[in-house]
Amino acid sequence: MEGWGFALPTTWEELSEEIEKVEGIVVRRNVSLRDLTSWRVGGQVPLMVDVCNLSAFLELIQNLEKGKVCWRVLGAGSNILPRDEGYEGILIRLKGELSQASLGGGGFVEAGAGISLPKLASLALSLGLGGMEFLSGIPGTLGGALKINAGCFGQEIGNLVEQVLIWERNQGLHWVNRVQAGFGYRSSSFKKEGVVLIKALFKAFPDSKEVIKKRMEELQARRAEHQPQGVFCAGSVFKNPVGDYAGRLIESLGFKGLRVGQAQVSNKHANFIINLGGAKADEIRFIIKWIQGEVFRQKGIFLENEVEFWS
Ligand SMILES: Cc1cc2nc3c(=O)[nH]c(=O)nc-3n(C[C@H](O)[C@H](O)[C@H](O)COP(=O)(O)OP(=O)(O)OC[C@H]3O[C@@H](n4cnc5c(N)ncnc54)[C@H](O)[C@@H]3O)c2cc1C
Numbered sequence: 001m002e003g004w005g006f007a008l009p010t011t012w013e014e015l016s017e018e019i020e021k022v023e024g025i026v027v028r029r030n031v032s033l034r035d036l037t038s039w040r041v042g043g044q045v046p047l048m049v050d051v052c053n054l055s056a057f058l059e060l061i062q063n064l065e066k067g068k069v070c071w072r073v074l075g076a077g078s079n080i081l082p083r084d085e086g087y088e089g090i091l092i093r094l095k096g097e098l099s100q101a102s103l104g105g106g107g108f109v110e111a112g113a114g115i116s117l118p119k120l121a122s123l124a125l126s127l128g129l130g131g132m133e134f135l136s137g138i139p140g141t142l143g144g145a146l147k148i149n150a151g152c153f154g155q156e157i158g159n160l161v162e163q164v165l166i167w168e169r170n171q172g173l174h175w176v177n178r179v180q181a182g183f184g185y186r187s188s189s190f191k192k193e194g195v196v197l198i199k200a201l202f203k204a205f206p207d208s209k210e211v212i213k214k215r216m217e218e219l220q221a222r223r224a225e226h227q228p229q230g231v232f233c234a235g236s237v238f239k240n241p242v243g244d245y246a247g248r249l250i251e252s253l254g255f256k257g258l259r260v261g262q263a264q265v266s267n268k269h270a271n272f273i274i275n276l277g278g279a280k281a282d283e284i285r286f287i288i289k290w291i292q293g294e295v296f297r298q299k300g301i302f303l304e305n306e307v308e309f310w311s
Contacts, residue, residue, distance in 0.1 A: 004063050012046040015069065015090075019049055024056030024096065033086060037077035038139060040232045041281040042310075043086030048074075052096025054198065061167060061196065064090065072310070073196055075144030076116060079234055081288075082310040084281045094143060098198065103127055108162060109204050113143030113197040117150075121216065130207030131160055133215040137223050138235075143197040147190045148306070149183045153219060158183025163201045169194030186239050186306055228268045232275035237288060238303040246303050247271035249295055260286050285309070 004018040012029070020027050027049050033042025051057040064071050070089030074080075094114030101111035101123050109129065111120055121136035134155045138145065142157075149158040161183075164176045182189035190197060223229075238246035250256075250270035258265040262279035265287060266272035273284055288305065295303050 004067070010067070015067075016047055018063075019047070019060065022056050022059050024052040025060065026050040026052070026095075031091070033077070033082045036074060036091075037080060037082060037234075038232060039077075039081065039234050039275050039279075039281070039284065041084070041275060041279060041284065042082030043084050045087045045089070045091050048091040048093065050093045050095040051098065053098065057092075057094070057098065057167070057196075057198070058173070060092070065169065073143060075114070075141035076139055078138075078140045079144055079148065079150075079306070080308050080310050081234065081281055081284055087310060092196070094141070094198070099141070103129075103204075104201070107204065109202040110199060111142055111202065112199045113141065113146070115142050116140070117142065117145055124204060125209060125212050125216070127204075128206055128209050128212070129204035130212050130215075131204055132202070133212055134219055136216045137220055142200060146181070146197050146200060147188060148186045148308075149188050150186075153222065156183065156185075158188065160202045160204075161200050162203055164190075165198040165200070166190065167196040167198060173198070226269060228266045228272055228274060231266075231272075232277075232279075233266070233272050234307045236271045236306050237273050238271055238291075239306045241301050241303060244301070245271075249299060249301065249303070250291055253294060253298060255291060255294070258287065258291075260290075263287055265291070 016027050016029060019025060027047060029047060031045050031048045033045060034040050051060055071092055072089060074091045074093050094112060098112040099114030101109055101115050101120055104110040117135040117138045117140055120142060121132045124132040134152050138150050140150060145157045146164060149156050151157060161178055164181060166176055167173050240246050247270045255265050256270045257267050261283040262276045263283040264274050264276055266274050273287055292303050295301055
């Protein structure tokens, strides 16, 4: 493939002009992470690139790698804590064909990593396919979910997956099966630099649409009962330690309602930190670090982050 016509060092403007020439790509300049994350925090990013098909993605990534340009993939921004200073690189989002799903041969659902989990769950419902109901309440994309093996109420996305197509630095495109994906509690082998999840094949089993819908409603009701609703947050902040619950531990130390600036530990569920409006990422970060320190000091347990800090 021909490289782009820029020579390093280059400006974001020049780079943006080169990228815009690729078919199947939409470029936006100077975006705010505040508009792109569920916590509604974070500073500016010079370029955001929506890629709509695989060949556009490959052309983009190969040239960014060649030019040693920093990039990151953004899903729905529902599991990241960015910096107030922003990110000096390119955000890549998977859109168009890379965010669609359909029923393929052999009864497998094939889904692009950019699809939202609620959309994937509704597609399964419309096809009368069971097993994906729990995804309807997780507001992320498939790519973000596979990276941390998202789950709830005793179910995890890794159990549904047969194969994942990934692009990997120095290896290019290749398929990874469930064993190679190494799914564990909120972890997978995709949790490393230089990996982009492209699409996945899922097992699905035929079931009655009424039953699937009822299961979705039950899960939603459980979520509404225990978790804050309609607030700016990123779901659970910490992983549960072995044999206990992060929320229970934090609550037992009296930290519900703890507030720093506009960030507050939820009064409903202590493992949620809420942006009350206009919070800084640093305020959230401060609460996270402080809770981690206190839980360790008082209980001897280290709470590991479930949310990802972006440096
Ligand atoms: C109200 C609420 C409830 C939630 N409930 C749950 C829950 O029940 N269970 C649960 O597990 N989580 C939950 N979450 C957290 C979050 O929704 C999930 O972790 C989700 O899977 C994150 O996906 P995302 O697309 O938002 O990822 P992002 O936050 O955009 O990104 C997270 C990480 O994944 C990477 N990434 C995203 N897409 C790709 C890709 N295609 N290729 C490579 N890397 C990629 C990003 O670079 C980043 O490192 C909740 C969040 C909220 C706000």
